Amino acid sequence: MRTKKFAAAKRRKTTTASSKPAGDAARRELPVALHDVIELDIVGLAHEGEGVGRFGGFTLFVPGALPGERVRARVAELRKNFGRAELLEVLAASPDRVAAPCAVYARCGGCQLQHFAYEAQLRWKRQLVVDALERIGKLRVAPSSAAPGVPFQGDSLSSGSPEGEVSSGASFQGDSLSSGYGFGGIVVHPVLGMDDPWRYRNKAQVPIGFDLEEGGLVGGFYEQGSHRIVSTDACLIQHERNDDAVLATKRIARELGIEAYDEKSRSGWLRHVVAKVSFATGEMMLVLVGTTRVVDGLDALVARLRDELPHVVSICLNVNPDQTSAVFGRETATLWGADVIFDSIGGIRFAISARSFYQVNPVQTERLYGKALEYAALEGGETVIDAYCGIGTISLFLARSARQVYGVELIPDAVEDARANARLNDIDNADFEVGRAEVVLPAWREQGIDADVIVVDPPRKGCDPALLDTLVAMRPERIVYVSCNPATLARDLAALEAGGFATLEVQPVDMFPHTGHVECVALVIRNETEDQKPL
Numbered sequence: 001m002r003t004k005k006f007a008a009a010k011r012r013k014t015t016t017a018s019s020k021p022a023g024d025a026a027r028r029e030l031p032v033a034l035h036d037v038i039e040l041d042i043v044g045l046a047h048e049g050e051g052v053g054r055f056g057g058f059t060l061f062v063p064g065a066l067p068g069e070r071v072r073a074r075v076a077e078l079r080k081n082f083g084r085a086e087l088l089e090v091l092a093a094s095p096d097r098v099a100a101p102c103a104v105y106a107r108c109g110g111c112q113l114q115h116f117a118y119e120a121q122l123r124w125k126r127q128l129v130v131d132a133l134e135r136i137g138k139l140r141v142a143p144s145s146a147a148p149g150v151p152f153q154g155d156s157l158s159s160g161s162p163e164g165e166v167s168s169g170a171s172f173q174g175d176s177l178s179s180g181y182g183f184g185g186i187v188v189h190p191v192l193g194m195d196d197p198w199r200y201r202n203k204a205q206v207p208i209g210f211d212l213e214e215g216g217l218v219g220g221f222y223e224q225g226s227h228r229i230v231s232t233d234a235c236l237i238q239h240e241r242n243d244d245a246v247l248a249t250k251r252i253a254r255e256l257g258i259e260a261y262d263e264k265s266r267s268g269w270l271r272h273v274v275a276k277v278s279f280a281t282g283e284m285m286l287v288l289v290g291t292t293r294v295v296d297g298l299d300a301l302v303a304r305l306r307d308e309l310p311h312v313v314s315i316c317l318n319v320n321p322d323q324t325s326a327v328f329g330r331e332t333a334t335l336w337g338a339d340v341i342f343d344s345i346g347g348i349r350f351a352i353s354a355r356s357f358y359q360v361n362p363v364q365t366e367r368l369y370g371k372a373l374e375y376a377a378l379e380g381g382e383t384v385i386d387a388y389c390g391i392g393t394i395s396l397f398l399a400r401s402a403r404q405v406y407g408v409e410l411i412p413d414a415v416e417d418a419r420a421n422a423r424l425n426d427i428d429n430a431d432f433e434v435g436r437a438e439v440v441l442p443a444w445r446e447q448g449i450d451a452d453v454i455v456v457d458p459p460r461k462g463c464d465p466a467l468l469d470t471l472v473a474m475r476p477e478r479i480v481y482v483s484c485n486p487a488t489l490a491r492d493l494a495a496l497e498a499g500g501f502a503t504l505e506v507q508p509v510d511m512f513p514h515t516g517h518v519e520c521v522a523l524v525i526r527n528e529t530e531d532q533k534p535l
């Protein structure tokens, strides 16, 4: 085993691969150099699930390592304030380490946490949320909700993302935390996990490539951080029917001599296979993404897919002729069968077309939106605004219990889907508008639309500051904040606290088991004492 002494000697001969000049590292006398093999203790997990270790006070991210472990690792990248190291050996394993069941886990970029026991994943995700609220939002989390059994304590908690999507610059300062307006702090519930955290995805989007050793046309997943395709026939977080459909498509295309598209030479035809399955009905849609509208063998491919895959009710073609990493091109046509498949979540039906955005984990989506409905506490007479409404999933969930729902969304196609889904469910009290929430809400306010409840479900970057200002000005009784990023959630909840609201509870939901992602829904209420202040 290489020792620290060896590493120090080797360091004198190496340079850093940092985005900063090598001289930088020398000046700052980093305790490691590129390619050093070192032993280090892992003290936390970063947002993407990499182990976080410290070596001589310097932070190193070690993918595959778990908190509490001692590992041997090779330094693979150095930057000014942190580095990355490749895991070589686990010297002392965490009791939460398990064998990842997926055969391609080590190479595929899809999952990051299969080697971490599921219960431990859930405890870690909850702690990520608590840390974000305390460190970034400087919000007080109720002590009673510091769940027993949370494995990581104190300063060695989840250690942030290397790139730092939200830089808090905040250290934990107990006394300066917000008091939560006397509510005793925000209750952060244990993460709602899945009873069976496998085979949960309803959509597979599989890149197609060429590999002579594998027999020609292959499909799988991009290797972590690259565009190299890892050929794979099974994905353990994917519904079996999607796996079967993709496997059959690859085999039949090979047999018919249909060529995979090659990014470098820009030759070949088939770029992606997308399979969608409705958990409610079992119906499936297949979308072939090719470079042109026609290709030899396409009719035969469709005929054989129809024969072999009885659950497929729709086969579509998307044409993407461009030299781009975007999956889809502009043109989509139905080659056979229906234009859409139907799914339902919580009794609301959704029509899913080749290009519609739709939640990929329908089981957990129902639980997440059920919580949003509970937090909205609707009695039937309320006006609700759903900002960032997408295809109107939350709006339609809430419309059944409210007087009127208004949804706003940036993407026109999604708004079309939202309107169609409202019609499909005979819901006539939900109106949708295309636009930026931060522009449309102030306009609605000018028109006299006042909301009792406002739901926000923004993208990872969180709410636009102008929208937060509008929420503060509109002073709805309740805000239900659905978030896919605890860091921006914490930042925005802090802004709402400053504007006279209080966050009562946060319910994290595990929408993507075995990945570093965690979704949250937060209940924020208007602070009545603020209402009594003179204007």
Ligand SMILES: C[S@@+](CC[C@H](N)C(=O)[O-])C[C@H]1O[C@@H](n2cnc3c(N)ncnc32)[C@H](O)[C@@H]1O
Residues within 6 Å of the ligand: 359, 387, 388, 389, 390, 391, 392, 393, 394, 408, 409, 410, 411, 414, 435, 436, 437, 438, 457, 458, 459, 464, 484
């Ligand atoms: C996390 S998704 C919400 C999805 C939606 N709740 C659903 O279940 O279908 C965020 C949505 O916000 C939209 N969006 C992004 N920026 C926006 C903005 N400034 N105003 C309105 N919508 C926006 C995105 O297009 C996306 O559909």
